Amino acid sequence: MRSEIQEVLISAEQIGEKCRELGTTITNEYDGKFPLLIGVLKGALPFMADLTRAIDTHVEIDFMDVSSYGNKMRSSGEVKIVKDLDASVEGRDVLIIEDIIDSGLTLSYLVNLLRHRGANSVKIVTLLDKPEGRKVDIVPDLAGFTVPDEFVVGYGLDFAERYRNLPYIGILKPEVYQGS
Numbered sequence: 001m002r003s004e005i006q007e008v009l010i011s012a013e014q015i016g017e018k019c020r021e022l023g024t025t026i027t028n029e030y031d032g033k034f035p036l037l038i039g040v041l042k043g044a045l046p047f048m049a050d051l052t053r054a055i056d057t058h059v060e061i062d063f064m065d066v067s068s069y070g071n072k073m074r075s076s077g078e079v080k081i082v083k084d085l086d087a088s089v090e091g092r093d094v095l096i097i098e099d100i101i102d103s104g105l106t107l108s109y110l111v112n113l114l115r116h117r118g119a120n121s122v123k124i125v126t127l128l129d130k131p132e133g134r135k136v137d138i139v140p141d142l143a144g145f146t147v148p149d150e151f152v153v154g155y156g157l158d159f160a161e162r163y164r165n166l167p168y169i170g171i172l173k174p175e176v177y178q179g180s
């Protein structure tokens with residue numbers, strides 16, 4: 001699998017350090033508020049696991065699975081809820097945990113939905129921010145790393161469902177996706 005990666009952009013150690021940093025920030029900001037952390041499946045799974053364990057106050061966790069009608073590498077903005085929350089967000093302080101914010105279409109849909117459902121506050125925590133891809137005006141409240149406008153994989157991010165299990169973030173060799 002490593003031979004299919006052109007370049008490692010962010011190492012496992014850098015990700016670990018960033019999770020601890022973000023965890024401390026969230027602890028300080030949400031201590032005593034029992035926030036609801038919503039992981040967006042499947043990409044946010046490793047980030048959710050590492051981030052939540054770096055938070056030193058009580059949190060509730062839940063997951064949503066949404067799919068956007070788009071091609072393999074970009075979302076279209078039309079979002080379908082594949083798995084909804086178990087918890088009610090009414091009156092809750094919500095943190096949406098995402099792997100990457102690119103066009104921003106998925107997250108702007110989710111933020112609006114959760115506000116509409118009566119959340120007290122809705123904030124976005126993303127491991128990666130790709131600001132050059134933005135199609136709607138949305139800024140994450142907390143972001144781990146800014147990445148260039150390239151397709152990245154690893155640490156939850158996939159290409160055709162592969163590479164999610166890489167412990168780092170990397171760029172695929174062009175021949176890997178050109179062949180598909």
Ligand code: XMP
Pocket residue numbers: 043073074075098099100101102103104105106107150151152153157158159
């Ligand atoms: P939007 O465009 O709605 O997209 O902000 C968020 C979702 O698009 C996918 N995405 C990527 N997936 N490498 C990936 O593996 C990327 O570089 C990339 N850019 C966007 C991803 O599913 C994310 O949740």
Ligand code: MG
Pocket residue numbers: 040041042043099
């Ligand atoms: Mg995703």
